[in-house]
Amino acid sequence: MTHVGVPSTYAAVAEALAVLVLLSEFAMLRAPLSRSQVHLYSFQSLVVTGLAAFVAADRHVPGLYAIAGISLVLKVVVIPAIVLRLLRDARVELVPSHRLGVASMVLLALAAAVFGLFVVGSMKVHSTSLPTPALALATAAVLVSFLLVILRSDVVSQAVGFFSLENGVSVASLVVAAGLPLIVEVAFFFDLLVAVVVFGVLMRVHHARTQTLSTTVLDRLRG
Amino acid sequence: MLGGPQLDPIVIQALQVLTIVVFAPFVSGAISHLEARLQGRRGPRILQPYYDLAKLFRKETLLPTDAGWVFVLGPVVAFVCYLTVPLLIPVLTTYPLPLGYMGDILGGGFILALGGFSVALAAAETDAPYAQLGSSRAMTFGGLIEPSILFITFTVALVTTTDLPYFEAAAARASTADALRPAHLLAALAFFLVVLNDTGRIPVETHSGTLEFGMIDEGRTLEHSGPLLALLTWGSAMKQLVLYVILINVFSAPWGLAGSRELGNVLVAVPIFLGKALGVGAIFAVIDNSFSKLRLFKITEFMAGAFLLAVLAVLVLFVGGG
Amino acid sequence: MGWDLVLLMVVPAVAGVACWWAPVSVGRAIGLTSGVLTFVLAVLLVPSGHAEALGSWLRVDPLSVVFLVAIGFLYPLTMAFAVGYLHPAGDPDAVARYHRRVLAGLNLFCWAMVVAPLMNSLALLWVAIEVTTVISALLVAVDDTPGATEAAWKYVLIASMGLGIALFATIVVYYAGSTVLGNGYELFIPQLLAHARHFPSQAVRLAFVLAVLGFGTKVGFVPVHTWLPDAHSEAPTPVSALLSGALLAMSFYAVLRYFQVAVRTLGGTFPRDVLLAFGIASLVLAALSLSAQRDLKRLLAYSSIEHMGILAIGMSFAAPIAVAGVLLQVLAHAAAKGTAFFGAGSIVRRFGTKDMARIRGGIAALPWSGPLFVLAILGLSAMPPFGIFRSEFQIVEGGLSDPQDAVVAVLVVLVVLAFAGLSWFSTRTMFSPSSGQTAVARGEPSAWIVGAMAVGIVALAVLGVHPPGQLSQLLSRAASELGAPR
Incomplete structure (x- = not known):
């Protein structure tokens, strides 16, 4: 009875968390309600935060606690709160925005994820902080977030797609760059916050102008 | 450890089958009782399925005018299939019994599928539209869930380098890391969804409804009566329990099985197993009460979800031993 | 040491914030001053080409100075143009608010772009x-x-x-x-x-x-x-x-x-091949799209894609002269495209539309900015004596000495195609006589626009005829830092 590289408990848990990030990305892709997408994003951020704290504790990288803290405040609480507030103001519950059937979307996203997994899986990256499959999973999550932006045509999906892209990159950075200087990480967060504000402003403007959160009306500019 | 005389493996093997045969209606009854309670009804007695079976066996058999021998043979074949599968899977013991090597997970899957197929065939023998509808739907969705089952099998095969259910269970028991590895969790979750589908539960099918339009598995038995219906009902309860066995003792909680051939150990394993089965049944009952049924054409979404999990399980293994 | 870099980082930011609060006329002056100051600071960096500040968080080398100069040049020109261009109608409060927003935004935008090469x-x-x-x-x-x-x-x-x-x-x-x-x-x-x-x-x-x-x-x-x-x-x-x-x-x-x-x-091969692929794709699409536009500003936008494609192709040539050409093109493109957009702004103000089918006789309607616009378009199309002619010439020369004859041939053909599209539309809008419907009164919307355009064209011509010696040195130093043998 031989096993295919049985991971350590640490690696198994870390990978399971990375899988959870990818799965919540899939869930965002198919979630019918904008509100539940935001909740899923919040959940995903919580997993990423947990992963950061987990790495910080197990690999003794104290700087990561600060990252986890900021990420907890910003990505789990503040950003979802901003978007949810916008949704409440917009009073739109259901935005029909699937460009494809759910099953086809999931299969397409699965194909994208497979691509990401194999491309990065074939790269021999050595990491001291997290098992390398987490990098492949993060890449897959990034690719799925692209599909979320492409395949769903409403502002919330597209904005959440961007935010969760950042989550995927965060996981990737935990794998390959856990020691990233704090000032740089903080700059990233600050930037994320600014981007959120801009997304918020534009969502509001869009809703005020078109009375909808769908982006299918944005088809005037061509050529 | 509890002592007692060493049992012949053949006897234990027979005990496995007996456990399934005898307690399948009990588990079904317990679940519907719990469901009723969750809905605020008093519900049927837990032992009600036994009374139902006894009543059905006493009744006469009515055959539709155009039905041939397949109509009669179908339920019998299915029942035999469900009797065979417990030989292959770890119901009570951690170690493989002599006939356990007769078939792997795929083999077990084939036999289960053969059972489903013969029921569908029997239903198709009649002219009744609802039975035919049920059988065609059951085959369609069975085909759609098949890729997921296949990928779950691959996962098991990759983890243990065999595809014998005993070894997957052993791997999960061997270390927490193995039990927590994402491939294992994903496969277990995917299999959970497969069980939801195969036992005709919400969100795929209303388990206890009477509305024929939404029926899939249930619809197939509408034309049978008397002992044949009893066999079908009993068989479907057994199938459910068999799937629970695989879910519990292969994927999610392979603990509390008998590790030796001593009588005491084997006998204790029975109530432990029943307890776990009831636990899983309770989860299914809660799900039944918390979600709504998917529209028929949305069931593919559910299938896509199961497929996603199963494929990810294999992929995670491929990219790095996850 | 390095005070100039710190100043560069602070001045436009302060100007941006000040514009948000100050009255419009003061805001305009602040923006212009900050723009000129930024340009001067950038130019002062040209001779040495190196500086560091704030514990080497801020640092420039010749490569970043080239881009600083490009931005520093366009910053004051745009602020001047904005003075002449922004004339929204409506109630005075809303207009003032709009003005303050745009002015603050423009300053902050320039600030962010100035900061990037300092990093x-x-x-x-x-x-x-x-x-x-x-x-x-x-x-x-x-x-x-x-x-x-x-x-x-x-x-x-x-x-x-x-x-x-x-x-x-x-x-x-x-x-x-x-x-x-x-x-x-x-x-x-x-x-x-x-x-x-x-x-x-x-x-x-x-x-x-x-x-x-x-x-x-x-x-x-x-x-x-x-x-x-x-x-x-x-x-x-x-x-x-x-x-x-x-x-x-x-x-x-x-x-x-x-x-x-x-x-x-x-080594050079892989990065160059990647840039070459993107460059060719951009150039092909832009050259083909240029001849299918109806909107004046979209036309210029596709011309930008074309030029970015040329930059990427230029980087794919190993010869240092091609790289120096790329950097010169960055400067020349800033001047030419800025001027062209100013001209487009002038036309849009005069004709009230961006639709090129409805713009006729531009040269007659706009006595100054019309000809300047035509010159800017010629500059964009790499006509001598303008800067882009020199830079593209260097790129082609570098490509031939690399040698990458096939790529150079493609480059030249596509550039000619782009030239055809660009000049066809601009000639039609500027020189065809206006029919009765589209006739507008003769006159300039604002002297500020003409001034900004004139400065841009002069700079473009200087870059083409005889770039200042220190700038040429800077470009070749930057090119040697960038270049690597194939």
């Missing part, structure tokens, strides 16, 4: 470029028309996704560096360049492709250019000028930084 850390460079996205997206949306909202949404979404990829590239390059430099280093560019030879090649390869794709989204490389024509056409014209003349180049600067690291690790 010594690749990570902060990414942050600066993301900040330019954020500010410019709001500026694109500021007109609050359906088109502007749509363009801004597409822009912020596509550019942010692209920068997400660029962030990935940053992290991968950090990983590549950490194998040599250990954890916790600050991604300083000299650090990376000094040790790049020992980086793992696979990771650098991935980082470079991701960076070209990610930052390339903002450069406007095909196929990730889709936001560009929309944003350029729907934004207020001063914003379009900055987007096209400075922002695209600024993002190209980030690509060049990754190029520098990549050539040291991988």
Whole structure:
């Protein structure tokens, strides 16, 4: 009875968390309600935060606690709160925005994820902080977030797609760059916050102008 | 450890089958009782399925005018299939019994599928539209869930380098890391969804409804009566329990099985197993009460979800031993 | 030491904040002053080409000075143009608010673009470029028309996704560096360049492709250019000028930084091939699209894609003269495209439309900015004696000496095709006599516009006829830092 590289408990848990990030990305892709997408994003951020704290504790990288803290405040609480507030103001519950059937979307996203997994899986990256499959999973999550932006045509999906892209990159950075200087990480967060504000402003403007959160009306500019 | 005389493996093997045969209606009854309670009804007695079976066996058999021998043979074949599968899977013991090597997970899957197929065939023998509808739907969705089952099998095969259910269970028991590895969790979750589908539960099918339009598995038995219906009902309860066995003792909680051939150990394993089965049944009952049924054409979404999990399980293994 | 860099970082920011609060006329003056000051500071850096400040978080080398000068040149010109161009109708309060917003936005936008080349850390460079996205997206949306909202949404979404990829590239390059430099280093560019030879090649390869794709989204490389024509056409014209003349180049600067690291690790072939692929794709699409436009500002936007494609192709040639040509083209493109957009703004103000089918007899209607616009278009089409002629000549020369004859042939054919499209439309709008419907009164909307355009054309001609000696030295030093043997 031989096993295919049985991971350590640490690696198994870390990978399971990375899988959870990818799965919540899939869930965002198919979630019918904008509100539940935001909740899923919040959940995903919580997993990423947990992963950061987990790495910080197990690999003794104290700087990561600060990252986890900021990420907890910003990505789990503040950003979802901003978007949810916008949704409440917009009073739109259901935005029909699937460009494809759910099953086809999931299969397409699965194909994208497979691509990401194999491309990065074939790269021999050595990491001291997290098992390398987490990098492949993060890449897959990034690719799925692209599909979320492409395949769903409403502002919330597209904005959440961007935010969760950042989550995927965060996981990737935990794998390959856990020691990233704090000032740089903080700059990233600050930037994320600014981007959120801009997304918020534009969502509001869009809703005020078109009375909808769908982006299918944005088809005037061509050529 | 509890002592007692060493049992012949053949006897234990027979005990496995007996456990399934005898307690399948009990588990079904317990679940519907719990469901009723969750809905605020008093519900049927837990032992009600036994009374139902006894009543059905006493009744006469009515055959539709155009039905041939397949109509009669179908339920019998299915029942035999469900009797065979417990030989292959770890119901009570951690170690493989002599006939356990007769078939792997795929083999077990084939036999289960053969059972489903013969029921569908029997239903198709009649002219009744609802039975035919049920059988065609059951085959369609069975085909759609098949890729997921296949990928779950691959996962098991990759983890243990065999595809014998005993070894997957052993791997999960061997270390927490193995039990927590994402491939294992994903496969277990995917299999959970497969069980939801195969036992005709919400969100795929209303388990206890009477509305024929939404029926899939249930619809197939509408034309049978008397002992044949009893066999079908009993068989479907057994199938459910068999799937629970695989879910519990292969994927999610392979603990509390008998590790030796001593009588005491084997006998204790029975109530432990029943307890776990009831636990899983309770989860299914809660799900039944918390979600709504998917529209028929949305069931593919559910299938896509199961497929996603199963494929990810294999992929995670491929990219790095996850 | 390094006070000039700190000043560069502070002045436009202060100007931006001040414009938000100050009355409009004061705001205009502040913007102009800050612009001129920035340009002077940038030019002062030209002779030495090197400076550091704030514990080497801020640092310039000849390469970044080139881009600083390009932005510093366009900054005051755009502020001058904005004075003449911004004349919204409506109630005075709303107008003042609009003015303050645009002025503050323009200053902050320039600030972000000035800060980017000052950043010594690749990570902060990414942050600066993301900040330019954020500010410019709001500026694109500021007109609050359906088109502007749509363009801004597409822009912020596509550019942010692209920068997400660029962030990935940053992290991968950090990983590549950490194998040599250990954890916790600050991604300083000299650090990376000094040790790049020992980086793992696979990771650098991935980082470079991701960076070209990610930052390339903002450069406007095909196929990730889709936001560009929309944003350029729907934004207020001063914003379009900055987007096209400075922002695209600024993002190209980030690509060049990754190029520098990549050539040291991988040798020249792989990075050049990647840039060549994107360059050819951009040039082909832009050259073909130029002849199918109806909207004047979209026409100029596609011309920007064309020029970015030429820059990428120029970088794919190993000869230093081609690289120097690329850097000269950055400067010349800033001047030419800025002037062209100013001219377009003047035309739009006069004719009240961007639709080229309804613009006729521009040269008659606009006695000064009309001819200047034609000159700017000729400059964009690489006509002598303008700067782009010289730079493209250098690129072609470099390509022939590389030798990459086939690529050069493609380049020349496509540039001619683009020239045909560009000149066809501008000739029709400017020189065909106006029919009764489209006739407008003769006269200039504003002397500020003419002034800004005249300065731009003079600069373009100077770059073409005889670039100042110190600037040429700067360009060749930057080129030698960038270049690597094939």
